[in-house]
Amino acid sequence: MKTLNTLLIANRGEIACRVMRTAKDLGLATVAVYSDIDRTARHVREADIAISLGGTKPSESYLLAEKIISAAKASGADAVHPGYGFLSENASFAHQLEAAGLIFLGPPASAIEAMGSKSAAKALMEKAGVPLVPGYHGEAQDLETFRAAAEHIGYPVLLKATAGGGGKGMKVVERENDLHEALSSAQREAQAAFGDSRMLVEKYVLKPRHVEIQVFADQHGSCLYLNERDCSIQRRHQKVVEEAPAPGLSRELRRAMGESAVQAAKAIGYVGAGTVEFLLDARGEFFFMEMNTRLQVEHPVTEAITGLDLVAWQIRVARGEPLPITQEEVPLQGHAIEVRLYAEDPEGGFLPASGHLDLYREPASGPGRRVDSGVAEGDEVSPFYDPMVAKLIAWGENREEARQRLLAMLKETAVGGFKTNLAFLARIIGHPAFAAAELDTGFISRHEADLLPEQEPLPDDFWRAAAAAFVISDGEHMRHDDPYSPWSGRTGWRAGLPNEIVLTLRSGETTYPLKLATTDDASARLQRQTFYRKGDVLYLKWNGVLHTVRQVDPIAHAGAAQSGHGGGLTAPMNGSIVRILVEAGQQVEAGAPLVVLEAMKMEHSIRAPHNGVVQAIYCSEGELISEGVALVELEKETPP
Structure with missing residues (x-):
């Protein structure tokens, strides 16, 4: 039997926490590794030992085998659990762990090599007589090879990263005109997520x-x-x-x-x-x-x-x-x-x-x-x-x-x-x-x-429930030493003031002013609603959706200056700019890709909503950007 006393988890998030739970139950010491951005993450807090990998992106931290092995040696770990994703199906990583005298809680490197490549796995299954979906799983990776294969298979086809999983590097292609862009994007995603850009293509089976x-x-x-x-x-x-x-x-x-x-x-x-x-x-x-x-x-x-x-x-x-x-x-x-x-x-x-x-x-x-x-x-x-x-x-x-x-x-x-x-x-x-x-x-x-039903305006009952929740949860002016005092009540009553509370609430892009009578029983409006109060923010669940509600000053809100770039296309999420496909002065058609944004290990194309001329570009390749930041200024084309 091999000795296994200390386990390093070469991953993050919920899988790292889940592996630690069982490891501790079995009496093992646990080691977490983390990137700069994860230094206070839960898996770090729960581990017995935590070692920094540095960097932020996976390619700078969790995908670097040599850093993982150095952390294992520094912590005295006997074994490494890879979790899923990252290096979990990397045969080279398994080889390196073995060479370093560490136990890998995964299959032999030879098994990863055989099945880690989707192409190799399909070839193996074909020899074993297991039915396969029609497709191309060869070594050639040029566009023309994939174009010929897709034509032979018949559209729609599915591009898949040979070393991947979890939807990374996977694209459905409905027609030949979309193949080039889809293949390029899938290859970049696969390279970023798995360090391997190789692809396969197979028939997209309907209703499986x-x-x-x-x-x-x-x-x-x-x-x-x-x-x-x-x-x-x-x-x-x-x-x-x-x-x-x-x-x-x-x-x-x-x-x-x-x-x-x-x-x-x-x-x-x-x-x-x-x-x-x-x-x-x-x-x-x-x-x-x-x-x-x-x-x-x-x-x-x-x-x-x-x-x-x-x-x-x-x-x-x-x-x-x-x-x-x-x-x-x-x-x-x-x-x-x-x-x-x-x-x-x-x-x-x-x-x-x-x-x-x-x-x-x-x-x-x-x-x-x-x-x-x-x-x-x-x-x-x-x-x-x-x-x-x-x-x-x-x-x-x-x-x-x-x-x-x-x-x-x-x-x-x-x-x-x-x-x-x-x-x-x-x-x-x-x-x-x-x-x-x-x-x-x-x-x-x-x-x-x-x-995914169409979003309808929130009804008056929602806003009144939100107002009631603010009243009930607002303890700032209440007396806590005398529960019978009118100042301890939650009815909204105040001496010498009108018999109503005036509130201006905001949720999303909607601002809603309303008056709540102090004689109303605020709690009655919330009998079937769930809400949470966190400081000045209220979270109210309405028809299963949790809405964020804030009180606003109507005068300040009305006078707030509007900023931003008119006609600008903004980032739909936090991420980094992978590619800029246009330049200022260029004329583009509706649907044309302008900028490629990478977030959560997947690429997202920002496309032109209409025909127009690119007036300005506000980002650069490799730049980290926040949600809502303007990326491209696109002037709408004026009909002749």
């Missing part, structure tokens, strides 16, 4: 389900599958809802997919936790997509239905222990559903958000309830890393019980300081089609009208 098999292997030749997960509900090719087991799978189909996954793992001498991902069509046919040679984000739903701790298994397997159960002994108890809470704007095309976490409330703990998070109130969510804030996991005796429990957990959750997908998640889990398990990867687009 995304079903994956959790496999686990030890160092003694044993390998088994721990049931399956359905991860079909995705946005921007990234999962947002996962559940286990997959609804509607027969015992025979589960066994067939599971045995195929185990066969794939054994073929490459796999060790540890891994996931084999399949596309499943309506006829029950499945096609190999890829193998993730690491622990998955959605592993908690598998833990919920099996009662197993997969991180504990990783540690024991790394020590050389055999798997504790056989395939026949793998439990399958009840149903579990997980949602990923992201800092993002669903109504704004799911653009990532960042900023200060002014308010953070997690749901109450209890049977069948689990929250994996890497933040606490007061933390910063930076634009340099994945925008996931937390994962909410609910378990029940059956799917409906798990669904209802998750809805209750979402209702209890509150995040303030930036936009999130919280209300969007609640609409998914509460949707009749989800309740009926009508799942496929087109779920969000098919039900977009329900999941």
Whole structure:
């Protein structure tokens, strides 16, 4: 047996905190690494030892293997857990750890090399007789090769980073005219996220389900599958809802997919936790997509239905222990559903958000309830890393019980300081089609009208509820020594003043003046509303959406000077400028890309909203910019 006393987690956020939790339960000391921007992050606070990597972007910190290894040696760590993302599927990193005498809580480097490249993995599966989606997985990476392959396959096609995952470096291309730009952008994203720009292209299968098999292997030749997960509900090719087991799978189909996954793992001498991902069509046919040679984000739903701790298994397997159960002994108890809470704007095309976490409330703990998070109130969510804030996991005796429990957990959750997908998640889990398990990867687009309803002006009842909440929560002028004093009341009464309170409130871009009679029972307006008061800011949940409300001085507000560039295009989020595609004086057509912005490890193109002439450019490549900053001045073209 190998000695394993101190574990370094080469990651950040919720996965680092989750790995530490199990490591500490097993009596291990934990080591965190952090970038400059993460120096006060939760995973740093919770570790026994914390070592700085410097830098801000992943390429300056979490992606530098030599810095991770130096931190491991400095801390006296025996082993390294890679989490997911970053270096978790980097074969060179695994080789370097082995050379440094460190235990890697992942598969052998040879297995990563075989499956870490999507192209190599598909070639291997083809030899093994596993059905593949038609595509090109070759070495040539020039535009003409991809153009010929796409024409042969037939549009639409899907570009994917061979070394990637999590939607990074992935683009759907509907027509040939879009291929060049999509390929260039996908290659840049892949290089930034994984240090490898190689791509593959395959047929974009319409209306598939995304079903994956959790496999686990030890160092003694044993390998088994721990049931399956359905991860079909995705946005921007990234999962947002996962559940286990997959609804509607027969015992025979589960066994067939599971045995195929185990066969794939054994073929490459796999060790540890891994996931084999399949596309499943309506006829029950499945096609190999890829193998993730690491622990998955959605592993908690598998833990919920099996009662197993997969991180504990990783540690024991790394020590050389055999798997504790056989395939026949793998439990399958009840149903579990997980949602990923992201800092993002669903109504704004799911653009990532960042900023200060002014308010953070997690749901109450209890049977069948689990929250994996890497933040606490007061933390910063930076634009340099994945925008996931937390994962909410609910378990029940059956799917409906798990669904209802998750809805209750979402209702209890509150995040303030930036936009999130919280209300969007609640609409998914509460949707009749989800309740009926009508799942496929087109779920969000098919039900977009329900999941992303048009934003309507907030009604008068909202503003009156907000005013009442301000009155109830405002203790600045109350007497606390005499509860019977009129000065301690919350009715708004004041001696010698009018029998009303005049307030001017602001939420978003809307300012709303109103009068609240002091005879009103303010608390009666809030019987069914949830609100939080943080200093001068009120957070009021209305129809499932948390709104930020402030009191404003109407005179000062009316006289405030308006600033900004007329006709200017502004940054939709914090990030860095990757490319500037135009210059001052250039004439552009509507839809033309002007600036490419990178945030949360993904690229976003700022496009011309209309035909026009570029008047000025207010940014430069490599510059870090904040949300709302003007980037380009575009004068609208005047019709002749």
